[in-house]
Amino acid sequence: MSLAQGTEILGALVGRELRVRYKGSALGVLWAVLSPLGFVAILSLLFTRFMPLNIPDYAAFVYSGLLPWTWFDATLHAGCVTLLDNRDLVRKPFFPRAVLPAVVASSQFVLYLLALPVLLALVLAHGRAPRETLLLLPAIWLVEGALAVAFATLLATLGVVIRDVQHLLGMGLMLWFYLTPVFYERGRVAGRGARWLLWNPMTIVVESHRAVVFEGRAPDWLALAAVAAFAALLLGFSLTLFRGLEHLLIEEV
Numbered sequence: 174m175s176l177a178q179g180t181e182i183l184g185a186l187v188g189r190e191l192r193v194r195y196k197g198s199a200l201g202v203l204w205a206v207l208s209p210l211g212f213v214a215i216l217s218l219l220f221t222r223f224m225p226l227n228i229p230d231y232a233a234f235v236y237s238g239l240l241p242w243t244w245f246d247a248t249l250h251a252g253c254v255t256l257l258d259n260r261d262l263v264r265k266p267f268f269p270r271a272v273l274p275a276v277v278a279s280s281q282f283v284l285y286l287l288a289l290p291v292l293l294a295l296v297l298a299h300g301r302a303p304r305e306t307l308l309l310l311p312a313i314w315l316v317e318g319a320l321a322v323a324f325a326t327l328l329a330t331l332g333v334v335i336r337d338v339q340h341l342l343g344m345g346l347m348l349w350f351y352l353t354p355v356f357y358e359r360g361r362v363a364g365r366g367a368r369w370l371l372w373n374p375m376t377i378v379v380e381s382h383r384a385v386v387f388e389g390r391a392p393d394w395l396a397l398a399a400v401a402a403f404a405a406l407l408l409g410f411s412l413t414l415f416r417g418l419e420h421l422l423i424e425e426v
Contacts, residue, residue, distance in 0.1 A: 230299035252325025274325035323408035
């Protein structure tokens with residue numbers, strides 16, 4: 174299969190994924206903007222009124238971390254069951270089944286892009302004019318995209334063989350969210366906790382995204398490169414595992 178054919182298949186499947194996801198919804202893809210905004214409103218109320226964290230421009234601060242996290246979180250949730258949800262495609266001979274986690278990550282990236290202008294408007298509303306550092310965003314997208322596809326491929330494979338994975342995933346991602354500085358600053362974590370958070374690859378992704386969009390500075394390239402290397406290794410492992418179990422997956426879905 175050529176690159177052009179692969180791109181065409183990916184684009185068609187992403188469109189199909191989005192149509193199915195919002196079928197019958199009155200607001201459709203607008204939920205991609207409304208859902209994180211609602212969460213931002215809740216976090217802002219909680220951490221500026223009831224338990225103040227005293228972080229300037231908090232709504233823009235939290236949204237700049239929540240947007241990349243939402244892309245990652247939604248990709249893993251949907252990726253875990255993508256083989257089961259697309260069993261008709263999985264059972265088709267010669268269909269490139271390994272592309273399905275990438276379809277999920279790409280469809281969630283489209284939703285991220287729809288919400289990005291709202292983040293930029295929020296940053297601007299707080300008196301922080303968007304800077305040329307926004308041109309660095311594609312580098313962060315590539316790293317997070319690779320990380321999301323790697324985890325989604327692994328979860329998609331395990332989710333068919335071990336059905337309990339999809340039930341454990343919700344709790345795991347909830348813990349992962351709290352261990353990622355989305356709604357707080359890593360520097361305020363007491364003791365060695367702040368250093369331990371650096372072992373979390375999403376800490377680097379979220380802080381890089383926030384640095385570029387909210388703070389107007391370049392990310393920590395060395396840390397981002399380390400996450401990229403980890404994502405590449407995990408993707409290689411996940412694809413190898415997927416290929417090794419592919420015949421079993423076809424039987425089990």
